[in-house]
Structures are given as structure tokens and as C-alpha cells.
Amino acid sequence: EAGVAQSPRYKIIEKRQSVAFWCNPISGHATLYWYQQILGQGPKLLIQFQNNGVVDDSQLPKDRFSAERLKGVDSTLKIQPAKLEDSAVYLCASSLREWGAKNIQYFGAGTRLSVL
Amino acid sequence: RKEVEQDPGPFNVPEGATVAFNCTYSNSASQSFFWYRQDCRKEPKLLMSVYSSGNEDGRFTAQLNRASQYISLLIRDSKLSDSATYLCVENFGNEKLTFGTGTRLTIIP
Numbered sequence: 001e002a003g004v005a006q007s008p009r010y011k012i013i014e015k016r017q018s019v020a021f022w023c024n025p026i027s028g029h030a031t032l033y034w035y036q037q038i039l040g041q042g043p044k045l046l047i048q049f050q051n052n053g054v055v056d057d058s059q060l061p062k063d064r065f066s067a068e069r070l071k072g073v074d075s076t077l078k079i080q081p082a083k084l085e086d087s088a089v090y091l092c093a094s095s096l097r098e099w100g101a102k103n104i105q106y107f108g109a110g111t112r113l114s115v116l
Numbered sequence: 117r118k119e120v121e122q123d124p125g126p127f128n129v130p131e132g133a134t135v136a137f138n139c140t141y142s143n144s145a146s147q148s149f150f151w152y153r154q155d156c157r158k159e160p161k162l163l164m165s166v167y168s169s170g171n172e173d174g175r176f177t178a179q180l181n182r183a184s185q186y187i188s189l190l191i192r193d194s195k196l197s198d199s200a201t202y203l204c205v206e207n208f209g210n211e212k213l214t215f216g217t218g219t220r221l222t223i224i225p
Contacts, residue, residue, distance in 0.1 A: 031211055040124075042203050042215030043160065056212055091159060095211065103148070103211050107159035 002026065004108035006092050012114045018080040021111045024073070025094030031055075033105065034067055034077050035091040043091055049075065050097065079113075087115045119143060120206050122216035130224050133194055137219045139204030140186045149187050151178060152203040154218065160203055163189075191221075199223045 005024040013019050025032050030051050035043035046065065048056040052072040060067070064083070069075040079086055089112050093105040122139045129135045141149070149166040164171065166178040166187050177190040191198055204216035 040217070042120075042217045044215070045212060048212060050211075097211070103207055103213070104150075104162050104165075105213060107161070109159050 004092055004094055004106055006090075006108035006111055008111055009109065010112045010114075012116065013082055014116050015084055016081040018078065019082055019113065020076050020078045021090050021092075021113075023075045023077070023092030023108060025075075025092070026106055028096070029094035029106075030072075030097045031095045032069055032075050033093040033095075034075070035093065037089045037091055037110070039088070046077070082113075082115045084115050087113055089113070119214045120204055120216040122204050122219050124217055124219060126220040126222055128222045128224055129194055131194060131196060134190065134192045135194055135221065136188055136190045137202055137204075137221075138186050138188050139216055139219075141204075141206050142185070143206065143208060144182075144185060146206045146208050148207040149180060150205040150207070150213070151176075151187075151189050152205055152215070154201045154203055156200075160215075163202070194223050196223050196225060 007022050011019055032049045034046045036046050037043045046060045047067045049069045052069050065079055067077045089110040091110045092108045095103055095105045120141050151163040152160040153163040154160040164173050164178050166180045168180050170179045175192045179188045199222050201218040201220045203218045206214045
């Protein structure tokens, strides 16, 4: 079974530039998540989609970050304009819509962003 | 106060030893918990779910103590391949997972 696909794997940009990340979840997974993982920290949820609707975006810095999942499958996360503190790994995860102990999230390999 | 707290380590443990990590959580209504493993520069992967009755998977044992609001992970007969960061994860029940900062473990030959 194919896993969560993300691209690009690495991205280096200068501050104030824009960048976009792409994610294709595991087939049939209704829930998709974007996380930000800063070096030395655990993943922090940015946004959660259920099909093509947003369930939780309370920790998304909406002045510069945006995300969409138009057809309820793949998703893009955009940063515009980027700041130095956005340097991190951006992880996409997906899960079947199951509660409690069955809510297992599967992660993609991530996009490592460096903002110079 | 952080929702999920872990000792970041690092824990440097000789091969074959037993090592245990604890993780505390602040939300008494949290429904379920997990341990995820993250290798250096890789994505997190589920290690095991944590059940109220405790559960064991080979050399790994997870326990949940709701009264004291902590979960634990015990690794017996540690192998070099166990070297990784172990992330404590809380599920409040709305499909949202909250991750701890992780505990870094290095197994020394």
C-alpha cells in the first residue's frame, strides 16, 4: 500500500519569498493533517481537514499560511511571505476517520524548509 | 503548562539494558494515548497504542496511569536499532493528536 506522499523533500528560500508544499494522503483516508516540526520539538498541528472541509486551523498563522484540499484528496500548504522562524520540517499525515485507539496517523517523509 | 510533557533526554543506555520513559499529560479527559518513534531526519511512526490495562509488544511495554495522569514506555533488552526519539502522544477524542517534545534515546554498544 502506498504511503503518504509529499513534495518537495527539501526547499531553501529567502525570507519574504513564497513557498508551497504538496501532500497526497493514503488512498481512502478522509482526514488529512499538516504539522510543523521545529528542530528539537514534537510535531505541532497546523491544520486538520476532514474530506475537503477544515476541522481545526486554530494554530495556523493565517496572516501568512494557507492550506487547501479542494477535492478532498491531495492538499497544498502555502507560506507567503516566509519568515526565518518558519524554518522547520512540514509533515503531512492522514488517517481513516476512526475514534480513540484506532485513530492512527500515518506520516509522509516531510518537507524540510530552510528560510535564509 | 504544556499538554504533554516528556523528559527530552538524551538517555544513553548500554545495549541489553532496560530503559523506561514517562510522559505526563494535563487533560484528564484525554481518551487515548500512543507512543510514536521518530528516527533521525525521518517521519514519526506509530510504535504502539497505550491501553488502560497496559499492553505489551515484544520487548516494549506501555502503561497508562489515569489517576496520576502519566503514561510510560519500557524497553527491555535494548538493541542498537532502538536508538531514536520517542514521542508521547495524546488523543483528546476529536481525531486531533497532541505530541510531546520527544525523548531521545541512544543505545551504546
